[in-house]
Amino acid sequence: MNKINRKSKVALLSVMSNTMLIILKVVAGLLSGSVSIISEAIHSSMDLVASIIALFSVTVSSKPADRQHPYGHGKIENISGVIEGLLIFIAAFLIIKESINKILNPSEISGVSIGIVVMGIAAISNLFVSRELYKVAKQEDSIALEADALHLKTDVYTSLGVAIGLLLIKVTGIAILDPLVAMLVALLIIKEAWVLCSDAFGPLLDTCLPEEDEKQIQEIINNFDNVTGCHSLRTRKSGHYKYIDMHLVVKGEISVAAAHGICDEIEKSIEEKIVNSSINIHVEPEELPIEEK
Known part of the structure; x- marks a missing residue:
């Protein structure tokens, strides 16, 4: 059924x-x-x-x-x-x-x-x-x-x-x-x-998902070595669907393909923990230290 x-x-x-x-x-x-x-x-x-x-x-x-x-x-x-x-x-x-x-x-x-x-x-x-x-x-x-x-x-x-x-x-x-x-x-x-x-x-009113869900999202992100941070996390619910948006900070030296692969893995992990979720990730490179002249 x-x-x-x-x-x-x-x-x-x-x-x-x-x-x-x-x-x-x-x-x-x-x-x-x-x-x-x-x-x-x-x-x-x-x-x-x-x-x-x-x-x-x-x-x-x-x-x-x-x-x-x-x-x-x-x-x-x-x-x-x-x-x-x-x-x-x-x-x-x-x-x-x-x-x-x-x-x-x-x-x-x-x-x-x-x-x-x-x-x-x-x-x-x-x-x-x-x-x-x-x-x-x-x-x-x-x-x-x-x-x-x-x-x-x-x-x-x-x-x-x-x-x-x-x-x-x-x-x-x-x-x-x-x-x-x-x-x-x-x-x-x-x-x-x-x-x-x-x-x-x-x-x-687009209130955020429960604190427990957002904590799970953060724990998943912390498990990836090439990810150095996450900000602008926004969550909301519509019916039984959960919408998740975030800015993901990755190491500056990794390729676009590698960053894309990380996003796919994060999305898969979140979907396993939070069912009926739709995830949108904006990737940002980590700011590299300015080399001394």
């Missing part, structure tokens, strides 16, 4: 899963009158939109570079991640609004057992799908799939939280626990959105 099909198929799995869960949660929420279940349906609706965006972005980001996009289409995954983060913020706001309304205008909750069962199904389903998304996201270095996985991972915790809240209501009869649990769900979602937006937005 190639990368395009693999990423797209796992994203499609997320779309199908979220669609099923929305239907289950809406039905359970309407039957029980539980705002926490309705809040979870809202959360899943945002997850569905996010999954559709992720499916679109991983398909487009895998396209090869062209004349208009010489650096490829990778950054669309970062744009997707930012949009998904904003959608989570909106979901949290809607949940808090509905919870406050429920506190001010309380109503009886019925069909608690149905709600507990649906939330349990939702948690198990999202646990399975999020693990699959994380697995492919890490292997393919896809921020869009990682963002989608983060959505569903949070949904696992929130679904369990709602189920526990409904169980407490059934045991204690205290109905106000329902909107309080929903507000707790919203706070967890806000935290999720903040982390997601931070991770996705950085590459849009």
Whole structure:
């Protein structure tokens, strides 16, 4: 299975899963009158939109570079991640609004057992799908799939939280626990959105690669005898591609062919350590000492 099909198929799995869960949660929420279940349906609706965006972005980001996009289409995954983060913020706001309304205008909750069962199904389903998304996201270095996985991972915790809240209501009869649990769900979602937006937005500003990657690059360069230095190292990330530019200082007496060979070896070594990297090296001769007259 190639990368395009693999990423797209796992994203499609997320779309199908979220669609099923929305239907289950809406039905359970309407039957029980539980705002926490309705809040979870809202959360899943945002997850569905996010999954559709992720499916679109991983398909487009895998396209090869062209004349208009010489650096490829990778950054669309970062744009997707930012949009998904904003959608989570909106979901949290809607949940808090509905919870406050429920506190001010309380109503009886019925069909608690149905709600507990649906939330349990939702948690198990999202646990399975999020693990699959994380697995492919890490292997393919896809921020869009990682963002989608983060959505569903949070949904696992929130679904369990709602189920526990409904169980407490059934045991204690205290109905106000329902909107309080929903507000707790919203706070967890806000935290999720903040982390997601931070991770996705950085590459849009061309932030450098992690310090560990740049350290590896420097260690590789130091292993070559005819290389005396390196400066103007610049790194950035676009989707799963990593771009590395540097000025390499070599001994002045070596030939152009030898310098070119060193560059090829350095590029090969970096590509082995940092996958999906594109390296551009500008060679400079070492300044020879001026001979005394």
